[in-house]
Amino acid sequence: MAPQTQTIHIQHQTNRVLPEPDVCIHTSHGTRIPAHSSILASVSPVLENLIDRPRKHRSSERIIQIQGVPGGAVAAFVGFLYSSACAEEEMEKYGMHLLALSHVYMVPQLKQRCVKALTQRLTTENVVDVLQLARLCDAPDLHLRCMKLLANDFKAVEATEGWKFLVNHDPYLELQILRFIDEHETRKKKSRRHREEQGLYAQLSEAMECLEHICKEGCTDVGPYDAVAERGRTPCARFATCRGLQVLIRHFATCQRRASAGCVRCKRMWQLFRLHSYVCHHTDSCKVPFCRQFQLKMQQEEMKDDPRWKLLARKVASAKVMSSLSLPKRKRDEEMRVTINNPGIRSYKLL
Structure with missing residues (x-):
């Protein structure tokens, strides 16, 4: 049975009078989102290239396919393109999907928001998934925060399903993490030894x-x-x-x-x-x-x-x-x- 088509209309937070939508975004499970090509192209260079792509028939409808993420995440993404804002509820629910979309479609403002939001919501349960996404989406700050959380609370992370999946499917990343943890411990010991030495020198100076x-x-x-x-x-x-x-x-x-x-x-x-x-x-x-x-x-x-x-x-x-x-x-x-x-x-x- 074919999935039922659903149309989501974006609430335009603007004082401008906009013409009728001239492009339609198709998402997974048959969701359709009417949009304006001029707004999409002005925010995302990737969407601009897709919109300017020649069509077989001039009369055919302009369609942009965004697959692989929930329709709600795509709706939140398109809403950000219109208003440069994203509700906390949407970031809570679709934060990882929005980071992937902002990276693929080159929307740096949304990417910064997603990195900040995901950093604040890091836990031992989701850190492995967020780390993998940060590596794929070229988010070095988020990647480093994930690695530090792994190093500081590795015992708890090691018991999660995400870590077990990583061990079985991505041994190279596992090796990187273990190497980082080893270097992190070495730096901590060196820093502690340096503080002890400085304390001794300070005592001798006072003497x-x-x-x-x-x-x-x-x-x-x-x-x-x-x-x-x-x-x-x-x-x-x-x-x-x-x-x-x-x-x-x-x-x-x-x-x-x-x-x-x-x-x-x-x-x-x-x-x-x-x-x-x-x-x-x-x-x-x-x-x-x-x-x-x-x-x-x-x-x-x-x-x-x-x-x-x-x-x-x-x-x-x-x-x-x-x-x-x-x-x-x-x-x-x-x-x-x-x-x-x-x-x-x-x-x-x-x-």
Whole structure:
């Protein structure tokens, strides 16, 4: 039995008085949509070529066949050509069909709308189908969003019928997805490792600032050798870091095993002194212990110097710059003035 013919008339959202339709769009299941060739041709170059195609008989009706999608999707597509608008209900129901039509008939405004709508409606259930469509319709942004969802929630996607169908019918795409997931995990691990390293460099940078601060002004327990003891001194803003350094300094000053290099805590303090000498730019006036000695030793043994220490010093200095840039401008200017006017001191003592 032949399908019953249905005619859908597009509601024209325009103030213009339009002539009678001169072209008819035929869809699947016998649906007919009368339309105006001038409007279709002005929006879609593909439809323009179809309309301008020579006919066998001048008197024959102009017909455009749009098959393979529901008649409602074609009606929504033609409605967009007239009004440049698409209802949310139509996008919800025919979003994937409209993306395919907008790509085939080269309607970029509708394609952008479809990409945005499908991105907002991505789920683990439909992501495989949307991914395949995005690849066919040259929609890289939508394709990337699909791949990211697959990578972040692969266990849930793996249990869907769409993924099982993909595995059985498109092994090449399956390989691409698995490769992307592997690279995604590698990037995440690398990014996490980079953040951890930057956090360590930031901590060392703060330790260098606290070391100079302790040796110049004193901080609670440890202060300059020539400073008058001030009892009841309030903790500084970086109390946790300064307190840890004070404990190390007090231990370093009294440890009996330091001479034999058998103390891990003394070795750590010694490394901090050495690192400071690499980042210090005021060797002649710097008052941090051993700074000048390390600088002189580096000058005498420049060719033998360990490049790893130079790299660490650059990383710590870079972390200090990045930290200062993240501060508000007024506070950054104040810290800059303090740094310029800070001559440092030569030694420290236990108060």
